[in-house]
Amino acid sequence: MKLWIKIIIGIAVVLIIFSGIVLYLSQFHLDLSQDYRRVAGYENIVFEDNGNKQCFRICAWGLVKTENIDGFVDHRNPDTASYEYQLIVEKANAKNVHQVVSSPDGKYILYDETIYSGSGLTDDEDVYYKVYSIDDGTTVTIYSGYRQYFLVDWK
Numbered sequence: 001m002k003l004w005i006k007i008i009i010g011i012a013v014v015l016i017i018f019s020g021i022v023l024y025l026s027q028f029h030l031d032l033s034q035d036y037r038r039v040a041g042y043e044n045i046v047f048e049d050n051g052n053k054q055c056f057r058i059c060a061w062g063l064v065k066t067e068n069i070d071g072f073v074d075h076r077n078p079d080t081a082s083y084e085y086q087l088i089v090e091k092a093n094a095k096n097v098h099q100v101v102s103s104p105d106g107k108y109i110l111y112d113e114t115i116y117s118g119s120g121l122t123d124d125e126d127v128y129y130k131v132y133s134i135d136d137g138t139t140v141t142i143y144s145g146y147r148q149y150f151l152v153d154w155k
Contacts, residue, residue, distance in 0.1 A: 035140050035141060035142065036058050036131075036140065036142035036143065038140050039108060039131045039133075039140055039142060040105075040107070040108075041105065041108070041154070042058055042131075042142065043057065043058070044104070044154055044155045045057070045058060045110060045142065045152065045153075045154050046066075046069050046072065046152070046153045046154070046155060047063055047129075047143070047150040047151070047152055048069070048072055048151040048152075048153070049150060050149065050150070050151050053068060054068070055067065055068050055072070056150070058143060062143065063143060063150075069153070069155065072151070072153050073101075074151055075099040075100060075101045075151070075153065076098055076099055076151065077098070078097065078098075078099065078100035078111075082100070084100050084102055084109045085100050087109065087132065087134070088100065088109055088111050088132050091132065091137055092130070092132045092139045094111060094113050094130070094132075095113065095115075096113055096114040096115065096116070097111050097112065097113055098112055098114065099111060099112045099151065099152055101152055101154045102154070103131075103154050104154060104155070106134070107133065107135055108131050108132065108133055108134065108154075109131070109132045109134065110129070110130070110131050110142075110152055110154055111129075111130055111131075111132070112127055112128065112130070112150075112152060113127070113128045113130060114126070114128075115127075115128065125146070125147050126144060126145070126146055127144065127145060127147065127148050127149060127150075128141050128143075128144045129141070129142050129143040129144065129150070129152060130142065
């Protein structure tokens with residue numbers, strides 16, 4: 001019986017260490033959804049924390065810290081008359097869009113959408129980073145989080 005207790009404790013310690021490593025690498029930007037894998041070229045999407053200029057990329061557990069990217073382009077305040085903006089508003093029913101980025105091959109449009117929900121004394125803001133496929137008209141949420149404001153670029 002003592003052997004089983006040691007095994008269980010050992011497994012628990014390994015899981016705690018693994019969880020700590022994942023939390024450290026992701027800087028607590030967790031999102032375990034794997035939907036981003038449906039987007040060709042997702043590995044070239046870069047998120048930047050506007051406060052400290054740290055860059056992140058998508059991985060299996062959310063966002064992981066990466067090297068800072070030279071030439072990161074700020075796509076905030078998109079041109080509301082642009083083809084891309086009009087397409088995501090009309091076809092993807094996007095609202096509260098603050099950034100719009102076309103993929104390098106022109107097949108996708110990356111955008112962020114903030115959903116506000118007032119719940120009494122506090123206002124909740126969930127931010128969704130989505131990719132709209134021009135070819136088939138589908139939308140995929142590649143990352144989301146409560147008040148997770150990032151700048152995005154597609155290299």
